[in-house]
Amino acid sequence: xxxxxxxxxxxxxxxxxxxxxxxxxxxxxxxxxxxxxxxxxxxxxxxxxxxxxxxxxxxxxxxxxxxxxxxxxxxxxxxxxxxxxxxxxxxxxxxxxxxxxxxxxxxxxxxxxxxxxxxxxxxxxxxxxxxxxxxxxxxxxxx
Amino acid sequence: xxxxxxxxxxxxxxxxxxxxxxxxxxxxxxxxxxxxxxxxxxxxxxxxxxxxxxxxxxxxxxxxxxxxxxxxxxxxxxxxxxxxxxxxxxxxxxxxxxxxxxxxxxxxxxxxxxxxxxxxxxxxxxxxxxxxxxxxxxxxxxxxxxxxxxxxxxxxxxxxxxxxxxxxxxxxxxxxxxxxxxxxxxxxxxxxxxxxxxxxxxxxxxxxxxxxxxxxxxxxxxxxxxxxxxxxxxxxxxxxxxxxxxxxxxxxxxxxxxxxxxxxxxxxxxxxxxxxxxxxxxxxxxxxxxxxxxxxxxxxxxxxxxxxxxxxxxxxxxxxxxxxxxxxxxxxxxxxxxxxxxxxxxxxxxxxxxxxxxxxxxxxxxxxxxxxxxxxxxxxxxxxxxxxxxxxxxxxxx
Numbered sequence: 213x214x215x216x217x218x219x220x221x222x223x224x225x226x227x228x229x230x231x232x233x234x235x236x237x238x239x240x241x242x243x244x245x246x247x248x249x250x251x252x253x254x255x256x257x258x259x260x261x262x263x264x265x266x267x268x269x270x271x272x273x274x275x276x277x278x279x280x281x282x283x284x285x286x287x288x289x290x291x292x293x294x295x296x297x298x299x300x301x302x303x304x305x306x307x308x309x310x311x312x313x314x315x316x317x318x319x320x321x322x323x324x325x326x327x328x329x330x331x332x333x334x335x336x337x338x339x340x341x342x343x344x345x346x347x348x349x350x351x352x353x354x355x
Numbered sequence: 356x357x358x359x360x361x362x363x364x365x366x367x368x369x370x371x372x373x374x375x376x377x378x379x380x381x382x383x384x385x386x387x388x389x390x391x392x393x394x395x396x397x398x399x400x401x402x403x404x405x406x407x408x409x410x411x412x413x414x415x416x417x418x419x420x421x422x423x424x425x426x427x428x429x430x431x432x433x434x435x436x437x438x439x440x441x442x443x444x445x446x447x448x449x450x451x452x453x454x455x456x457x458x459x460x461x462x463x464x465x466x467x468x469x470x471x472x473x474x475x476x477x478x479x480x481x482x483x484x485x486x487x488x489x490x491x492x493x494x495x496x497x498x499x500x501x502x503x504x505x506x507x508x509x510x511x512x513x514x515x516x517x518x519x520x521x522x523x524x525x526x527x528x529x530x531x532x533x534x535x536x537x538x539x540x541x542x543x544x545x546x547x548x549x550x551x552x553x554x555x556x557x558x559x560x561x562x563x564x565x566x567x568x569x570x571x572x573x574x575x576x577x578x579x580x581x582x583x584x585x586x587x588x589x590x591x592x593x594x595x596x597x598x599x600x601x602x603x604x605x606x607x608x609x610x611x612x613x614x615x616x617x618x619x620x621x622x623x624x625x626x627x628x629x630x631x632x633x634x635x636x637x638x639x640x641x642x643x644x645x646x647x648x649x650x651x652x653x654x655x656x657x658x659x660x661x662x663x664x665x666x667x668x669x670x671x672x673x674x675x676x677x678x679x680x681x682x683x684x685x686x687x688x689x690x691x692x693x694x695x696x697x698x699x700x701x702x703x704x705x706x707x708x709x710x711x712x713x714x715x716x717x718x719x720x721x722x723x724x725x726x727x728x729x730x731x732x733x734x735x736x737x738x739x740x741x742x743x744x745x746x747x748x749x750x751x752x753x
Binding site: 221222223224225226227230255256284285286287288289290291292293294297300302303305306307313314315316317318319325329330341345347349 | 495496497498499500501502503504505507508511512513515516519561562563564565566567611612613614615618
């Protein structure tokens with residue numbers, strides 16, 4: 213049985229706009245968008261700029277992230293919406309703020325869930341869940 | 356033409372069904388229609404009087420366009436102006452503001468507003484929309500990481516960050532759930548009417564998403580709720596004491612918690628400022644508060660942003676005040692959504708109908724004994740995505 217047949221959790225459903233993110237993820241590169249006109253950093257992927265003064269359309273370019281950031285907010289999940297996560301309980305759901313100033317949802321792993329704190333420095337670690345998809349997860353930066 | 360809604364319109368009829376865990380065999384449309392029938396009769400009107408309609412199609416069967424004609428056909432009510440209200444949990448309040456604008460502008464005279472929700476026996480909210488298309492939403496970047504049931508996870512993150520910033524933990528948040536439950540214990544319509552709780556019960560209930568405990572979170576219910584809005588001059592001639600719409604607004608901040616900005620700041624602040632300014636009142640003038648309580652943390656942040664206390668101080672503020680209907684700061688007098696029940700977006704609607712009951716002084720056992728001339732009511736949708744604020748008042752508050 214291949215990995216993709218065994219993997220029962222929801223997979224990303226890329227759109228034309230978000231496909232580059234998942235293509236890069238497969239190569240273990242974490243990328244985000246930045247507006248060439250106003251510099252706004254953007255996530256989730258889109259094709260228009262949400263910058264406060266900007267009307268840019270098609271002005272967002274993909275940029276590689278350092279992969280480092282900090283835990284902006286988090287919770288320990290005991291009651292997942294999707295049954296496939298039940299065996300993972302308790303696990304950490306978090307909003308990670310990357311050093312470039314954009315935020316994404318992810319999990320903080322390789323640590324006891326109760327030891328995760330707001331402000332904790334984290335780095336991306338790739339979870340190759342299927343041959344098609346690698347998910348960016350985060351672990352504490354040692355030292 | 357007046358440049359404000361202040362005093363232009365009033366709520367003159369209310370209807371609601373007792374929230375239940377499930378209503379076997381009942382559709383959301385039928386629950387909504389039953390509440391609507393009650394509201395029309397409560398106002399002393401007939402179906403043919405209703406010429407405006409605002410109903411929330413999101414959670415009803417067969418949504419996907421043309422909801423108002425379907426409801427019209429289903430109930431035998433044929434308005435000449437009708438729209439939806441896509442404001443999630445904020446819609447209970449927003450519908451009243453929309454309706455006030457409609458009647459003031461002459462688009463309609465009697466506007467029927469309402470929402471209903473059915474829940475399957477498994478406890479899951481019944482939705483007809485199917486898998487959400489993720490293209491431009493962030494769902495694509497949430498589902499793979501295992502989000503929690505309902506909004507629990509998002510509000511848990513807000514609560515945990517709030518704890519880290521201000522040191523307010525479950526022991527303080529629990530007071531809200533306990534006082535609100537006391538109110539429910541005096542309201543036969545409340546789903547938890549027969550079950551008192553203590554702070555210890557809240558603290559010892561299981562954690563659903565750290566740091567939120569089970570008794571800090573709403574439970575999905577089936578139910579329906581509706582009300583009728585008309586012009587103030589017409590309201591005065593109807594059978595009940597009118598509840599005048601004195602001011603209101605909606606604040607929108609984001610759709611997702613990953614959007615930039617401090618997530619513990621809730622957008623009701625923007626709405627409250629505008630609502631109080633429009634009404635010509637301040638938080639100190641408010642007699643009764645019906646504050647949207649999807650979770651205990653929701654109430655803490657709304658109290659602060661609305662101006663009842665300073666940021667970070669709501670945990671202490673709720674200890675210092677008696678929030679029961681007999682108390683010095685009556686809050687969620689029907690039992691709140693936490694203990695009255697949350698039939699999806701109809702839960703926010705029920706906070707509006709409870710406000711009307713308190714102004715009419717028809718709340719029976721849970722009637723606030725002191726003055727109820729000015730009620731502050733809020734709504735909240737998404738993870739502090741959009742929040743509404745409204746001031747309703749008696750003739751004395753006009």
